[in-house]
Amino acid sequence: MRIIDLSSPVDAAGWEPDPVVHRVMSPAEGARHCAAEMREHFSMRISPEEFPDGEFLNNDFLELSAHTGTHVDAPSHYGSRTSYGDGRPRNIDELPLDWFHRPGVVLDLTGRSAGTVDAGVLDKELARIGYRLSPMDIVLLHTGADERAGTMEYFTDFVGLDGSATHYLLDRGVRVIGTDAFSLDAPFTHVVDAYSRTSDRDVLWPAHMAGRRREFCQIERLAGLAALPRPFGFTVSALPVKIKGAGAGWTRAVALLPD
Incomplete structure (x- = not known):
């Protein structure tokens, strides 16, 4: 088929009457974010540098x-x-x-x-x-x-x-x-x-x-x-x-x- x-x-690069906001969290930022979340919610301490290559997962945030x-x-x-x-x-x-x-x-x-x-x-x-x-x-x-x-x-x-x-x-x-x-x-x-x-x-x-x-x-x-x-x-x-x-x-x- x-x-x-x-x-x-x-x-987000195109013209829109209501503009699109697209924020990307990089894998390196994902490692820092995850480490902070683990400390706040689970009382677990891990350094961002402990993730493989210092990276975790990326993410995308959109307002549209x-x-x-x-x-x-x-x-x-x-x-x-x-x-x-x-x-x-x-x-x-x-x-x-x-x-x-x-x-x-x-x-x-x-x-x-x-x-x-x-x-x-x-x-x-x-x-x-x-x-x-x-x-x-x-x-x-x-x-x-x-x-x-x-x-x-x-x-x-x-x-x-x-x-x-x-x-x-x-x-x-x-x-x-x-x-x-x-x-x-x-x-x-x-x-x-x-x-x-x-x-x-x-x-x-x-x-x-x-x-x-x-x-x-x-x-x-x-x-x-x-x-x-x-x-x-x-x-x-x-x-x-x-x-x-x-x-x-x-x-x-x-x-x-x-x-």
Whole structure:
């Protein structure tokens, strides 16, 4: 089986709206830390120099948003109440894992100006590749935005879905929609501009707001969709990290292709 990485890294060197803080404890620092912990908690005295080569284990400490890097948005990310079920949206640790290991299909939205596409665009793309959606398929949107990852433009220049496109996929039983862009909606500036011109609340992040009425998840900030050799005939695996009570969780998303 061939495995294709569809994930973007958590990279403290890249530009982020909420900066990533990544502190590395070196093996030498690990020896000093361990020696201090053993003295404090176990009354055991050991010198850092007594560890092999004066080193113990390294460690990494990170301060970041759950929406940094490739991640899955849970229903609770979209709001505190729903019009489906018991009215309480599920957190990332409460979702069924089989949602995130399913047949995948990638739709080509590259070459388009920043903004949104509607249901008609998705319908034509599915017709072009000759694919009919099945319930629980994972739909991946290849916009090309990942080429700008790590820059400010990554957060302002990408293509998302409007309300009609989002419901088009949900109407066909899709529960997980992925994109290589920062958001499944249009860039913030486009959303704010549309609202300032129309005063229509329906233009305010319609792809996310759809999750208040219908339960689904988004995989945002994917990468490498151009490496997929065909638009379907592969499995997507994007199991989210189990963060208790969180509205999102990081994932190492991959495509699994039979040889």
